[in-house]
Amino acid sequence: MGRGFELNLTEEGVFLVIAPGESVSVSDVVSELKDKGITNYDGGAMSRALEEKLGTPVRVAEALESREADFRLKISDDALKCEMWYIPEEGTAPHPTMEMVKGFMVARGVVYGHDEEIIMKMLNTPIRREWVVTSAGSAPKNGKDAKIDYKVDLNVLKPRAVGDKVDMKELGTVINVIKGQEIAEKIPVVPGVDGVSLMGKKISAYMGKDKNLPTGKGTTVSEDKLHLYAEYDGNLLIKDGKLSVNPVFEVKGDVDYGVGNIDFIGPVTIQGSVREGFEVSSGSDLIVNGVVEGALLTSKGSTTIKVGIRGTGKAKITSKGDVNAGYIDQAFVRSDSNINVAEAIWHSDIGARGVITAMGAKKGQIVGGHVQAGNEVVCEVLGSEMGTRTEVTVGELPELAEERKRSEENVRQFEDQLEKIEANVTFLKGLQDNGTLTPDKQEVLAKITKAKFQLKAQYDVTKKRLAELEGEREKSKSDGCVRVKNVCYSGVTITIRGIRYLVRENHKFARFVYDDGEVKVKSFD
Secondary structure, three states, X not given: OOOOEEEEEOOOOEEEEEOOXXXXXXXXXXXXXXXXXXXXXXXXXXXXXXXXXXXXXXXEEOOOOOEOOEEEEEEOOOOOEEEEEEEOXXXXXXXXXXXXXXXXXXXXXXXXXXXXHHHXXXXXXXXXXXXXXXXXXXXXXXXXXXXXXXXXXXXXXXXEEEOOEEEOOOOXXXXXXXXXXXXXXXXXXXOOEOEEOOOOOEEOOOOOOOOOOXXXXXXXXXXXXXXXXXXXXEEEEEEOOEEEEEOOEEEOOOEOOOOOOEEEOOOEEEOOOEOOOOEEXXXXXXXXXXXXXXXXXXXXXXXXXXXXXXXXXXXXXXXXXXXXXXEEEEEEEEEOXXXXXXXXXXXXXXXXXXXXXXXXXXXXXXXXXXXXXXXXXXXXXXXXOOOOOEEEEEOOOHHHHHHHHHHHHHHHHHHHHHHHHHHHHHHHHHHHHOOOOOHHHHHXXXXXXXXXXXXXXXXXXXXXXXXHHHHHHHHHHHHOEEEEEEEEOOOEEEEEOOEEEEOOOOEEEEEEEEEOOEEEEEEOO
16 A cells, blocks of 8 residues: 555445555556556545545445456568557556467467567556567577788779870789788678577578689788788789789780880799880899880880880880890980890980990991990991991999999088087087086087988988999999900991090001000900
């Protein structure tokens, strides 16, 4: 009797008991009667009970006709949600229990996912005539397929757009990778989780498909099988869904619009020719089995062009290592080492820091153009019977001479700057030693000390390079000569150590050397 009154429903009627001394309102009692479905109450009897507060039962209504509680179920189409509509009992019918409700649902096939807390709340709530979710199944959780995350842009394997046009020479033929570079990562499969319906039946989830890393030749896999790395520097290839790394880039045919320009980190081999207007850059040795037309070739190793260079004044070949060619015709060629030609050099601009040789089974001729070598030029025939203008220079190459001059100037500037900085450092350290160095001067000292070390590092690098250039210069002075095994025709100009010599008559088996301030002709050997 926590509210000061209670209602007792019996077969003889409905009795109201008011606790003595309690203050109970009519509205509280009427509300409770209506909640229990009692509307035919005796207002006079109820008023007397409220006034007298005797603590004894007062009959305020006829006995209700007993009716058991009524339940209705609604199950979702996916069998994952069960809703219940509850109509409370009337009269002396028993109040439903948890077991009764669960039994009712089980009898109708709902055996899984009962929420007892919600069911109890529904049974104990005065107003219950509404749909309430009392049971829920477990929805399946679909898995996710494993996938491969490519760490290298594979979209480069298509023509490159330049503005609103497409450059068909830039076909993205090469994908350069370096040793140890990650080229792909596997995102593992996320397994699915099966669900359970209200009827206790399994609802199968999509479990996700696994896939392996696209391993191929020249690749290595991490211990956890999730990362794929390049085994060495090379070209990344994609074939049949596999990734492989080839340390050599090989073109089976010509370098043309079907292949595009090539820029490769390692050695390049071209079985055919390099057509006019195309570019090939190799990070190591470069081999062309055919002809190089008016193309641009650069190599950080040696360059071999087995047939020859037909440059038409457009070809430009630069190489860190030797350049070997069948012939060179109307081309610009530079080598940081030697140039070796089997047949002839015609009307070209040729330069090598070492030796230029045109000697072979045929003629080994140098005619027309300008040939420059750091140490020596050797050929079978120099010039032509027609007196074609042919220039040969032996000694320091012009570009190296220019670099040497720049290096000398840089060394002088560095020395001047270092001298000034050293004077300032000495002055500020003197202040520091006698305790008069202010905080702002301390900051200046720190900055110029740092600048001194940076400048000294640049000075050392430049000084070392200058020493290398001086060494090459001295070597060219001692070794520089031009040797012609067969005939040197008149009209050829030979310059050795800055001394220019015009050949006015044919010389056979001749060697042109610097001797006592002039160029002299001696025997070939």
